[in-house]
Amino acid sequence: MCIADHLVEAAEGGDVFLVARLLAEGAAVDARNSMGRTALDLASFRGHPEVVRLLITAGADPEQPAGEHRESTPLCLAAAHGRTAVVEALIDAGVHLRAQGRMRWVPLVLAATSGDEGHPRTVTLLLDRGADINAVMKGRTSHEWAARFGQVQMVRRLLGRGATPTAKALTAAHEYTERHPESQRKNALIIDALRVASATAD
Structure with a gap:
């Protein structure tokens, strides 16, 4: 060697x-x-x-x-x-x-x-x-990717740290629900978090 x-x-x-x-x-x-x-x-x-x-x-x-x-x-x-x-x-x-x-x-x-x-x-x-926090990789930010993968706690964490709630993240969350209907309840938490963060930002 x-x-x-x-x-x-x-x-x-x-x-x-x-x-x-x-x-x-x-x-x-x-x-x-x-x-x-x-x-x-x-x-x-x-x-x-x-x-x-x-x-x-x-x-x-x-x-x-x-x-x-x-x-x-x-x-x-x-x-x-x-x-x-x-x-x-x-x-x-x-x-x-x-x-x-x-x-x-x-x-x-x-x-x-x-x-x-x-x-x-x-x-x-x-x-x-x-x-x-809003850096983009392959067209998505970290919280948009987390929403796409159904990662509830990470989406909440990133929004809490100032991630910009986007329509793309909301779309990704809905798409995850369509792909994984068994996770509908969990993903509803992501959608709610995104909507609340968006309303607060507005």
């Missing part, structure tokens, strides 16, 4: 002491392993903030291409998997919060919509650190 493979494996496993030793022995901080992944890529994905901070201090590019096909970024991977402490470490390193990577993914949208109800702590951190 080459030294790059060792470094990436140690970073993925969260072994901060081994990562430090391998870097001291001359491992290139952004070298890719045999699968094309870097230490920062997999440390971000697995949720190891101490390793992430060490790698960045050692010179790792915090905005490097990441993911299995280099389609993402460390921040997007961390946001999509609710790795809040890693997200904080990357923001502290100066990573911007706008659309990024080859796919132009928006970290806030990923944090808000991944999983059954998104990742509330990660969303809160991103918003507290300056993420644009």
